[in-house]
Amino acid sequence: MTTPKPGDDEVVPMPLQESDAERRRIRHSNDRDQRAEQRGEQAPHNRGYDKAADGADTTPINPIDEE
Numbered sequence: 001m002t003t004p005k006p007g008d009d010e011v012v013p014m015p016l017q018e019s020d021a022e023r024r025r026i027r028h029s030n031d032r033d034q035r036a037e038q039r040g041e042q043a044p045h046n047r048g049y050d051k052a053a054d055g056a057d058t059t060p061i062n063p064i065d066e067e
Helices: 020-038 049-054
Strands: none
16 A cells, blocks of 8 residues: 555545636526526527427538539
8 A cells, every 4th residue: 555645635626627617607607597588588598409409400411402
């Protein structure tokens, strides 16, 4: 067994974890979206989300013009 080095017991956040600032930004965005939804509005960045979540889009990825 190895001997622990000084600082081994420090908790260091993983690089991919959200920071407090990022959590606040996400919370603010969610709160804003909920207020808009309560007014019957839809946030621009949420447009199409429900449709996408309901199933596959049938729009061709690379439509070809047939003339």
